[in-house]
Amino acid sequence: AQSVTQPDIHITVSEGASLELRCNYSYGATPYLFWYVQSPGQGLQLLLKYFSGDTLVQGIKGFEAEFKRSQSSFNLRKPSVHWSDAAEYYCAVGGGQNFVFGPGTRLSVLP
Amino acid sequence: DAGVTQSPTHLIKTRGQQVTLRCSPISGHKSVSWYQQVLGQGPQFIFQYYEKEERGRGNFPDRFSARQFPNYSSELNVNALLLGDSALYLCASSLEGSGGFGNIQYFGAGTRLSVL
Numbered sequence: 001a002q003s004v005t006q007p008d009i010h011i012t013v014s015e016g017a018s019l020e021l022r023c024n025y026s027y028g029a030t031p032y033l034f035w036y037v038q039s040p041g042q043g044l045q046l047l048l049k050y051f052s053g054d055t056l057v058q059g060i061k062g063f064e065a066e067f068k069r070s071q072s073s074f075n076l077r078k079p080s081v082h083w084s085d086a087a088e089y090y091c092a093v094g095g096g097q098n099f100v101f102g103p104g105t106r107l108s109v110l111p
Numbered sequence: 112d113a114g115v116t117q118s119p120t121h122l123i124k125t126r127g128q129q130v131t132l133r134c135s136p137i138s139g140h141k142s143v144s145w146y147q148q149v150l151g152q153g154p155q156f157i158f159q160y161y162e163k164e165e166r167g168r169g170n171f172p173d174r175f176s177a178r179q180f181p182n183y184s185s186e187l188n189v190n191a192l193l194l195g196d197s198a199l200y201l202c203a204s205s206l207e208g209s210g211g212f213g214n215i216q217y218f219g220a221g222t223r224l225s226v227l
Contacts, residue, residue: 004153036218041220042220043115043201043219043221044154044201044203044218046215049215096167097166097167097168098156099159099167100156101155101156103152103153104152104153
């Protein structure tokens with residue numbers, strides 16, 4: 001069965017600072033990996049996905065993520081955070097007949 | 112183009128009642144999935160339907176059921192409501208569903224269910 005862990009419940013960064021959100025997954029085969037963002041009262045918006053190929057994937061809003069098979073990780077990064085990036089971020093793994101979200105990391109941005 | 116639409120937006124029920132939530136996928140999408148998001152937690156997968164057939168089921172009791180119609184819209188039914196069923200119920204659609212979850216899912220804004 002798949003599982004996803006996001007070690008950081010809450011992260012606070014200053015506007016303009018760099019960001020890295022951690023994600024570790026467990027899945028027996030090559031996983032489909034995703035990062036979603038959820039703003040208060042909103043649905044989930046896809047930031048980026050990894051299916052195969054290049055392990056560094058680019059997404060929307062300046063986000064990128066790197067798939068590292070040896071570490072079972074799919075960390076999300078952004079070089080310079082904007083105040084509008086404050087939200088809840090979810091890593092997810094899909095495969096077979098199941099789709100599993102992590103518990104989420106809440107990002108706060110200081111002015 | 113319209114995104115995934117869910118109705119109603121909010122719903123209040125009492126314990127023991129039954130509820131039906133509705134979802135219309137993006138035009139051309141044939142797969143619909145349902146998720147439950149309890150406050151402060153990540154979404155949990157309930158069902159996936161593709162071409163009107165159930166293709167996946169999460170770890171939820173039989174009180175939860177769903178179906179997909181010929182126009183690919185879907186309903187989620189929950190019987191004998193419990194206080195713990197209070198949550199945001201999210202619907203997602205994708206183009207295909209035959210390959211499991213290797214397709215991008217697009218989410219609706221959800222239905223907020225409160226059970227009193």
